[in-house]
Amino acid sequence: MTTTAEPAVIASQPNETGYREYTLGQFHFRRDEYFAYITWPTGSHMMSVDSFLRAMQRDIAWDFFYGTVNFDGVFGTVNHYGKVDIFAGRYNDAYRKAELDYSETVETPLIRETFSSILDDWTNETFDPFASPHETGSAFGIKNGDNSKAVSRERVTAQRMVGLPGDAPLRSDENGYPVNRMLADVDQEEPLVEVEEGFEGEVSSFNLFAYLSRSDVTWNPSVASACKDSLFCPTTEEYILPIIHGNDRVEWFIQLSDEITWEVEDRDTGAVRARVVMKAGDVSAMPADIRHQGYSPKRSMLLVWENANPDLPDLIASGKTPTYPIDF
Amino acid sequence: MTTTAEPAVIASQPNETGYREYTLGQFHFRRDEYFAYITWPTGSHMMSVDSFLRAMQRDIAWDFFYGTVNFDGVFGTVNHYGKVDIFAGRYNDAYRKAELDYSETVETPLIRETFSSILDDWTNETFDPFASPHETGSAFGIKNGDNSKAVSRERVTAQRMVGLPGDAPLRSDENGYPVNRMLADVDQEEPLVEVEEGFEGEVSSFNLFAYLSRSDVTWNPSVASACKDSLFCPTTEEYILPIIHGNDRVEWFIQLSDEITWEVEDRDTGAVRARVVMKAGDVSAMPADIRHQGYSPKRSMLLVWENANPDLPDLIASGKTPTYPIDF
């Protein structure tokens, strides 16, 4: 093991399949042609490297998101906003009962750098972990170039609203966001906006649906508007959400177009709790004690609505705030 | 719904993605570009159609095999050797506790014909559900030709031993079985066999490893030799077993080459029980009350050893025979 130029990231030289191996705390990460291998002091785990990279891409792009990012039923991360838990078996009843679950807390910059290095090194030029299966090549095989451009896309985070002067820009053919093939029929006309002198930064409206039709990624909620801690995080979805998201607070979904089915499981045990079918105009809460994975047969527009209040995880974990949003 | 030419198979005309929909008992099957949809009186389920077809291919090729073929954690079949249960949620704790699990018993010929029709209609010309990911195209998209040749491959069932006169033939370039790319280094020389006159049908030996190196399918145990009910069912494995096999008797694995990792879960609840790492020469039993799924990083040779005694499922289900093979 040698330390690469990036401070603190512990990576090996390329192994016989051309990929580096990584160490983070007591976790070790390795890939070959088909699989990612994760080991920790009490066990080890294999995942299809395709699934692993798609999950890793979301975990990094979301900067570990709200709550738990389950790569699958065994491995994942829990965000503590400054620190991150890396875990194996923590949300798997069998591992917990056997006391074989393992978890380590690391500083966010360290895991961010390490995970980014893994994603970059393990992604070949033919694969885009942000894309839908129809839009990309295979993740498999030996090391074959890279796709740094794809894996380093920045997540959009509007401060106030997309399209305001100085805020996140609109998307167009010109700045590299063509309309997605499955959303080609979405009206591209922008709203009529008449601004009186002096109010250029305040009178603002944009075509959110057109903006979403030009999204080049799937399953990547990105902030489009912020009312204090209330964040609209719309995203386009196609095929299967590459992670199982475990909530640390209530989150809401508003289906803007087409249809998504959500498989909802207990956050801690993985036992099935519900199945939520959402069609355009449907609104549903996701309780704070579940985890969910979505299935979208056609590229669809989903509005994920988050409350970024940093006190929420503690309020919910301590029982001061219920795990569901409304009593009625 | 209309009845097609095949007696008893209930199929619709092609839907808007070009695929037929099927009804079997109270189960209904539909696919679109990405997903297979299964509905039954108490619920419904979606699977990636890629996974669904790979599982369906095994279920048919094995004629429903020994015990349970779980397509995933929800849907599958249980073989009763003449009849077959089709189930949803039966081996899923959450579904069972909620009494939402559902199961129907059908005659083997009916499910055989129906499942074969589904597999044939839903497989496009670019996809081979028996092949490894490196060897085939995508299962996704709208209807686009067919691959009847691939999906109707017959499973090999030697009566006595492969290579005997009148029994299952050896494989060669000439009869359409080239050596697999990942087993190209396997010695192809056949054993020296000297037969005295009159014993042509009894003095027989063949190169099993060469035979396996020419397998054109993955995860398809096929009978190579039979000592009464003791059946050697070798197979070549690459990537992930497309089903989770639930045993109704003890089965044994002998790793002939390379390495496979088995994830072993409780047959009824799906809770993790063990992880078995097998390298060349390793032998392991699989108890009669588990289910397992294998991961093979390189195409490997696995000998599955079965006991075809038809009394076993009842002996084990009734507790007269233990679920594990040996007390020591």
Add this chain to the structure above:
Amino acid sequence: MGVSAIKGKEKSSYVTRFGSLENYEKGGVEIVNDDPRHYAFSNVFEVASNAKPYEKIAVGKNMEYVLEAIRAEGTSEWRTAAHDEFALVMDGEVEITLVKLDQSPLPADAEGSVALAGEPVGRRMGRVVARRGHMTLLPAGAAYRFSAERPGVILQQTIAGPDTQFRWAEIAQSL
């Protein structure tokens, strides 16, 4: 085999399905082991179909924050809030007029919007005509008014205020 053969064939064109007051389908929660009320499942078109013009009916609530489904029909009263709000048109065409209030009736930390009595006093900021999918900033300290010739639907991102209506038992799936 060409690349497209390897990757599967796609349709030559796709239809994106949006909802509208006239035409929406509703999904729902299928329970295995939970209470459907924990999901507060509703549909903005259904809510707006059954609403009076410009009623602010919460279809989402996360602590103090709400999402309101609003039936746009005719001209609304003038409203203002001490914080930014956002109006996403889900159906129809809505004209939004903005006036910078000389004096807000609200303290700086007030949450939610309030109605103004009569016409707003201040400088005209501008006007937006928004159709389906268009999202408009309703800036803090401005007065705004909606106007729609034909019935439409607005989804408003805001904080619960005195006029936010909570009618969960009426709008949300309970079995």
Add this chain to the structure above:
Amino acid sequence: MGVSAIKGKEKSSYVTRFGSLENYEKGGVEIVNDDPRHYAFSNVFEVASNAKPYEKIAVGKNMEYVLEAIRAEGTSEWRTAAHDEFALVMDGEVEITLVKLDQSPLPADAEGSVALAGEPVGRRMGRVVARRGHMTLLPAGAAYRFSAERPGVILQQTIAGPDTQFRWAEIAQSL
């Protein structure tokens, strides 16, 4: 992008790893919630490494049926069974000689093989020289004898007989 780019790049050649007496690696059972003895995990090369020539050590058992790991070294005794058996050479080179017995010492329904005293009486059937991966029929009613110049390993598919040895505590993983 060409087809190979879409599908990922493969190595130009692969090495298939077999085991041998000289060189084998052993995996194992990692338990989460079970007893490792339920898996009776062993390795045929390890078993044969520690065996005397032609000991028949069960490495698999399913009711009456067994898999025996046999260390082939020198010349074995003559054996016969009333049913077919199969010998798969896992390492080395083994000569198998077959003789059709004029009179089998076994009833037709006998299970497992027995040793013959001295040379078999009957017609010579033939001879096989089998190396790694080669599988040979040991036909019902024939006498057979193994011979190996250097140590090798046979995996035999048969039924438990009087000479099958069960040494699970010695060969199988128990923790």
